[in-house]
Amino acid sequence: MNGLEKLSKLSAKPEMQKIWEIQENKKKLNSCSFHEFKLNSDRQFNNLYICQNCKGTVTEKLWYEQGIAHAQKKEVLHGKKA
Numbered sequence: 415m416n417g418l419e420k421l422s423k424l425s426a427k428p429e430m431q432k433i434w435e436i437q438e439n440k441k442k443l444n445s446c447s448f449h450e451f452k453l454n455s456d457r458q459f460n461n462l463y464i465c466q467n468c469k470g471t472v473t474e475k476l477w478y479e480q481g482i483a484h485a486q487k488k489e490v491l492h493g494k495k496a
């Protein structure tokens with residue numbers, strides 16, 4: 415096994431992949447100037463929203479906990495403009 419094979423085997427580990435995805439998602443969300451979240455209807459549970467601008471994803475839970483900035487969600491939820 416050469417170095418590259420070793421590396422690809424390591425990054426293929428589910429937990430490594432998960433950590434990497436979370437980091438990438440954070441970067442996307444942080445660099446986006448205006449989130450436009452749309453519900454990902456493919457998922458039945460744990461609603462997942464995808465930003466149409468940065469392609470970053472948030473869950474309902476994450477949204478409330480982190481208070482994701484410059485998103486339209488509040489207006490959508492409460493049915494009124496801020």
Ligand SMILES: [Zn+2]
Pocket residue numbers: 442443446447448449450465466467468469470
């Ligand atoms: Zn965004």
